[in-house]
Amino acid sequence: MVTLAEVAQHAGVSASTVSYVLSGKRSISATTRQRVEQSIRELGYHPNAGARALASSRSNIIALMIPLRTDMYVPVMMEIAIAVATTARTHGYDVLLLTGEEGPDAVRRVTGSGLADAMILMDVQLDDERLPLLRGTDQPSVLIGLPADTTGLTCVDLDFKATGALCVEHLAMLGHRDIAVIGEAPAVYERHTGFAERTLDGLRLRSQELGMRLLHRPCEGGYDAMAVTLARILDERPGTTGFVVQNESAVEPLLALLRQQGRAVPEDVSVVAVCPDQVAVQASVRLTSVSIPAQEMGRHAVEQLVAKLDGRGSDEVVLIAPELTIRASTGPAPSQS
Amino acid sequence: MVTLAEVAQHAGVSASTVSYVLSGKRSISATTRQRVEQSIRELGYHPNAGARALASSRSNIIALMIPLRTDMYVPVMMEIAIAVATTARTHGYDVLLLTGEEGPDAVRRVTGSGLADAMILMDVQLDDERLPLLRGTDQPSVLIGLPADTTGLTCVDLDFKATGALCVEHLAMLGHRDIAVIGEAPAVYERHTGFAERTLDGLRLRSQELGMRLLHRPCEGGYDAMAVTLARILDERPGTTGFVVQNESAVEPLLALLRQQGRAVPEDVSVVAVCPDQVAVQASVRLTSVSIPAQEMGRHAVEQLVAKLDGRGSDEVVLIAPELTIRASTGPAPSQS
DNA sequence: AATCGGAGTCGAAGCGCTTCGACAACCTAT
């Protein structure tokens, strides 16, 4: 393994000079720089990560905590993770993948050992047990998601409340008055994952303001669960003409069931989904949807973090404005004949 | 930040003793050990990762290279990644997430810098450009997937050839004679991803042996692409009664289209999928499928790697035997009336 | 001509840990 010292010798300069060429923290004459760079290339030198971390107390690693469960939003998680990894690389950072499994201990371990310089937390619950730890350390962090109390924290998330409102408004504009919400699995609500509850808030508030009737039903994904849920909804509110779906794995089953029952989309009922664009365009009916900007969230989180690590940037909550794309699954409410 | 030296002082022993308590590499008297452990707990000590890596030339990190593209098998990738991360933790390793983006350079960077002790590569192509680099380094690695030439490499994968054969056998046993294969997107075949081609090999070989007719069509996921593909297939081979689907995002569209055309599953046509169990049970018809054991693959890869790092274990190719689960999407071929 | 300051380079200290050799203390077999 090639070391700094070897490069220095090869280039005929001192070790510190090589170091300064690499870091740019002191000025180096053009000729020296070139000679050093040449040697680095010739010898195929890569700075040793451990030594660098030890000497500089900077690991150039960002930790990413992803949820262990895969009961929801797998593609979204994946997309965020990839966006985080690629964005981090453009800033010279690598990404350490932690699963929720260790819980709060992972936070202690990482901050305590200097394994990572900063962390990004996903799947944040309203009252997450990791939050006190984050507040109690000087290690920068960014949450993807929104807890109940955000003081002293930096968060990035889609504005799910506005998302809910936007869905309702769109359906209202089309003349729908009776709306059903197919939500995430009950477990998601039980563990108080913020985004699900905030979407619901937005839906409820806006529908009330607009004088619409709203029925919310959580739903495990899959065909069978959706069948049961749909039957109950139509039993309770036969006049339902609009659906808002916030559960990827319920989308296609819902469409299939509606088709099967002879309810045409969008002629008889309209469906708005909250899902990544990819899911919306691949569905059997191209879905009107509010997209979940997974990539943007991941990128944003890293950039906030890098800003903090560079001494710029501060705690703030960034809520990305939702955008509704009209596709083929929504249309005017059927006239009440 | 608490250091080894502080722990040593607090416990009234030398630094090296604390180190030996931690590593267990020399025997320590019970009383000393307890005193040291007590101090560690009281002070909340965590060994500094950089210092440790520098001194021991072991980072206790495993690098995981995941594909950048998300055009296939997202849930599988995710499940593997999570399995790798959790399994690695049980062996005292953390996982560094690398995307394919950097290509072979990532391998150079990681091995050169000592960032990781070993690596796991996913989405291996038959003639992957990273392979020469792996062979040329003494850093252990495991591939998830199977390249054309496996000499000097350790690989873990589902036995896709046997998977293909298994699907054909099942359909043959039920009396089907005309089979269509809905494959991955054309791009997947173009870049010579081993698993797709090997499945196809298995399908072709076994169907030939059993005297069945087989038609293979790649297919982008999604409803529209599936509609076109299906129309072409039925046009060319109207007598097709069995489908093998190896593309998650084509499964549900296929079922919807068949339903729409009045072809009942499994009465008129049978469908076998190659997909994770979760997908199979969530579909609108519970699918007979060969499951992709993502978790097992991830776990296995880590265990191979850890064995190598411990000086045990050697290069070998582990092909996991496929298992077919019969569910509701396959049945006897319709009698030829 | 004397002084100042910036640019460019070097030497050395040290980051927190592992690990090797040394050594004291003790136990066992002669």
Add this chain to the structure above:
DNA sequence: ATAGGTTGTCGAAGCGCTTCGACTCCGATT
């Protein structure tokens, strides 16, 4: 009683890098 072997502990030498003075040179300022 003595040699030989264990067992438990310590001191010190690095691992490869960053970074802080310190030093030299040289052109610019008075």
